[in-house]
Amino acid sequence: MKSIWHSTQLLSPYPSLPGSIRTEAAVIGGGLAGILTAYYLTRSGIQTTILEARRIGSGQTSGTTAKITAQHNLIYQKLITCFGEGDARMYASANQQAIKEYSRLIHSHSIDCDFREASACLYTRSAGDSLQQEYKAASRLGIPARLSTDTELPFPVRNALYFPHQAQFHPLKFLKAITKGLTIYENTPVLSVKGHQIHTSLGDVTARHIIFACHYPFLLWPGLYFARMYQSRSYCLSLAGIPSLQDMYLGIDPGGLSFRSAGNRLLLGGCSHRTGIIPDNPYQRLQNFVHKYYPTAKTVSHWSAQDCMPLDQVPYIGPFSFLEPDWYVITGFGKWGMTTSMVAAQLISRKICKKPVPWESVFTPRRIKLKASWKEAITHLSESSRGLALGLIHPDRRCSHMGCRLKWNPHECTWECPCHGSRFSHQGKLLSGPAQTSVSIPSK
Ligand SMILES: Cc1cc2nc3c(=O)[nH]c(=O)nc-3n(C[C@H](O)[C@H](O)[C@H](O)COP(=O)(O)OP(=O)(O)OC[C@H]3O[C@@H](n4cnc5c(N)ncnc54)[C@H](O)[C@@H]3O)c2cc1C
Structure with missing residues (x-):
């Protein structure tokens, strides 16, 4: 869709x-x-x-979901530890400057793209001090930030970390x-x-x-x-009948969800997984959440997308x-x-x-940042080796990129490569790379 x-x-x-x-x-x-x-x-x-x-x-x-923010999940504490404070400061300032440049460009050219300022907020429903640590790291790097337990979300949170003066827009x-x-x-x-x-x-x-x-x-x-990268896929619903949110939210706990409003729609995202490692019923899990917390909401559309995840x-x-x-x-x-x-x-x-x-x-x-990437590197190596080995053992349904065995994603009706995330239609037509050519899928 x-x-x-x-x-x-x-x-x-x-x-x-x-x-x-x-x-x-x-x-x-x-x-x-x-x-x-x-x-x-x-x-x-x-x-x-x-x-x-x-x-x-x-x-x-x-x-x-088109949030324009320097708040990239939990990152600043990790950057200070693994890249050093200088690089962490650079990352923060590059992204904060980018938000200002969007604002300058959009206002100076009067671009009508639903751009508006909003705070970005990470929330947790669990005990633990990750958000306090991130707050300290952000403050040390000069990012305006505040902790709170107040949100617009339909459930209580244990803690929430706000970065004010972020933004959102309509990317197209x-x-x-x-x-x-x-x-x-x-x-x-x-x-x-x-x-x-x-x-x-x-x-x-x-x-x-x-x-x-x-x-x-x-x-x-x-x-x-x-x-150096794998791909991760997430699922989104666009919902009608919910009061608009002023701010943009992302849960840091496993299974945490993303929320932002776009006009009179609420965009709910989540159920992320390594492309090619297919989870159970991602859309149904999002719908279950909607039934529980927004019982009067109507789902207007749904879609999924993926991005490249660098190991560090x-x-x-x-x-x-x-x-x-x-x-x-x-x-x-x-x-x-x-x-x-x-x-x-x-x-x-x-x-x-x-x-x-x-x-x-x-x-x-x-x-090369081994301290920041070694855990992800082990997972990437083992998933890629498994995909390649299965591709060699079963030469049908091999990805045209490096030959890994493709997995069927029934929620999207696509073939997905668990190694590097290429995607193909049910008939084998290339949908997205790194593969460059379609594959032939033998009929069952
Ligand atoms: C569910 C989800 C939610 C997200 N939400 C946010 C968010 O709120 N905020 C945020 O900052 N980021 C978000 N992201 C990330 C963001 O959407 C992506 O990082 C960004 O859109 C990537 O843009 P791109 O130009 O690199 O890739 P793309 O938009 O994929 O563009 C790459 C283009 O290259 C073309 N191409 C590929 N191969 C070739 C070739 N061989 N020759 C010619 N052209 C080629 C493709 O056709 C494509 O059009 C989200 C990602 C996902 C998956």
Whole structure:
């Protein structure tokens, strides 16, 4: 089913690549990250071309809950411990600046995208001091924050951590406004990249700078991004008949839910899982919650989406690999890509324009943070090895990316790869990467 954003905003179509061309910068992927990057590059006078495999805004950006916030679940305590206070401060300031830049851009261009200020709030229903620790970490880094037990939620909480002056918007209304004047080719999947040559079935693009903003980089080498990220899927309901919430909420306990209002709808999200490791009845579990706490609510639509989860929790934004100095990557948003797409767009465009880049070190893809990532790395290695081994034993239903055995998700009627999160329709048609080609599914 279409997300609330898709059903309330159509984006104009763009042509496909007309044949081989030259451009100063090429952005692969027309989601929020790619379009914002192209926007800032174009404004800096760099001739930029966006190559989009399908339609712009049709990827994970259309399935988001679109909170614009520097509150990224529990992160600041971990960043201070594993990255150091300097990098943690940089992460906070990059994201806080990004919220201000959204506000400046939207107000200065009078963009009608339902943007409004709201507080972001993490809540817990359990005992434990995680939120106190996060509050202390945030305060130490200069993030305005407060603890409370008052929320607008329909159940009592043990504690709630508020970051004021965050925001929310309609991502596709925003995209519609900022794509005006950009050079965009849709239905133009990039098949391979070598040096400054981008190969598509419609022609080749020669570019001085190449930015991979295609959600999950499809190349195995260089970069080895497949070894550094997995994907996680979440489910959303749009509900009518509930009074609007002023603020935006996320539960930190296992099974915690996400809440925000969009006009007269409440967006309820949750039931996250590693893509390809399928849980029981995610939509039904969300519905059970609605029946219990919002008995008069009506479900208007439902959808799901997924994002790339870096093992150390910080996105990869910067040079793709030391082997390819003119390639850049934007990936691994960990379900916080609204704010960090803005961080990425500013970082990459400043880097290409040879301007000082204030937050480079925390996001650099060259980092290795074992303390922050070793637990997730063990899980990723074991899930990937299992998926690969099963793919070798049962050669039917293998993912076209690396050959892992696909799992059936009955809630979405899709085949999913538990290793790297590629998805295919019930007939094997590619829905999202890193795989680049469809698979053949033998009939039962
Ligand atoms: C359920 C859910 C809720 C979320 N809520 C929030 C939130 O409240 N706040 C927040 O900050 N973040 C949130 N996120 C995260 C956020 O939505 C994502 O991080 C963000 O949308 C990613 O944008 P993107 O541009 O990287 O990817 P996409 O939007 O997926 O764009 C990538 C584009 O690249 C294209 N592409 C792929 N391969 C190729 C190729 N070979 N050639 C050409 N094009 C290609 C795709 O077609 C796609 O259009 C949420 C994520 C989920 C899953």
